[in-house]
Amino acid sequence: xxxxxxxPQALSIxxxxxxxxNCSYKxxxxxxxxYRQNSGRGLVHLxxxxxxxxxxxxxxxRVTLDTSKKxxxxxxxxxxxxxxxxxxxxxxxxxKLIFGTGTRLQVFP
Amino acid sequence: DGGITQSPKYLFRKEGQNVxxxxxxxxxxxxxxxxxQDPGQGLRLIYYSQIVNDFQKGDIAEGYSVxxxxxxxxxxxxxxxxxxxxAFYLCASSIEGGPWTGELFxxxxxxxxxx
Numbered sequence: 764x765x766x767x768x769x770x771p772q773a774l775s776i777x778x779x780x781x782x783x784x785n786c787s788y789k790x791x792x793x794x795x796x797x798y799r800q801n802s803g804r805g806l807v808h809l810x811x812x813x814x815x816x817x818x819x820x821x822x823x824x825r826v827t828l829d830t831s832k833k834x835x836x837x838x839x840x841x842x843x844x845x846x847x848x849x850x851x852x853x854x855x856x857x858x859k860l861i862f863g864t865g866t867r868l869q870v871f872p
Numbered sequence: 873d874g875g876i877t878q879s880p881k882y883l884f885r886k887e888g889q890n891v892x893x894x895x896x897x898x899x900x901x902x903x904x905x906x907x908x909q910d911p912g913q914g915l916r917l918i919y920y921s922q923i924v925n926d927f928q929k930g931d932i933a934e935g936y937s938v939x940x941x942x943x944x945x946x947x948x949x950x951x952x953x954x955x956x957x958x959a960f961y962l963c964a965s966s967i968e969g970g971p972w973t974g975e976l977f978x979x980x981x982x983x984x985x986x987x
Binding site: 794796798803804805806807808811851853855858859860861862863864865 | 913915916922928962964969970974976977983
């Protein structure tokens with residue numbers, strides 16, 4: 764079962780621009796997490812936001828959570844070519860962490 | 873260095889053969905997970921284990937088997953009953969399982985191709 768759906772599926776921007784990715788989910792959650800995956804590699808955890816939090820920052824990352832709309836957004840500010848990767852949201856409500864389908868971000872130098 | 877090691881990185885299998893993917897962690901994590909990723913797709917949960925000698929089926933367990941005899945090891949066997957096994961397999965661990973668990977730590981994956 765796919766809990767989260769990211770939007771857009773793909774995003775291309777220039778270095779220095781901001782990138783915004785959205786995630787919608789279906790059921791109640793305990794926390795929502797964002798991960799990054801470089802091509803052919805494992806996933807790396809970026810940030811976790813709990814269901815009672817509305818916004819969280821980590822370096823150039825800003826995550827928001829709206830539990831009433833069952834949605835979250837990930838903002839990467841001042842993007843770099845090295846940010847090129849796929850980004851996944853993942854939600855947890857029981858014992859399992861369920862991943863979305865991902866947004867492929869391409870940042871051009 | 874602490875982390876999760878998956879092996880082999882690439883594996884080729886003939887139809888009808890069983891193969892076992894290795895996953896070892898030295899993070900002292902209680903919970904371990906196996907996910908499958910198909911091209912351009914998200915991750916789908918195959919099996920997970922919250923404690924030694926116990927594991928649960930995920931969303932796509934058919935055709936797969938696991939064991940958790942040691943805390944640090946969670947091997948996945950892809951059996952001949954799995955109809956479409958060609959995929960990228962990811963192993964992960966977390967400090968503990970359950971609804972309030974935080975981040976997962978992932979290995980670098982194993983790519984299985986059925987010839």
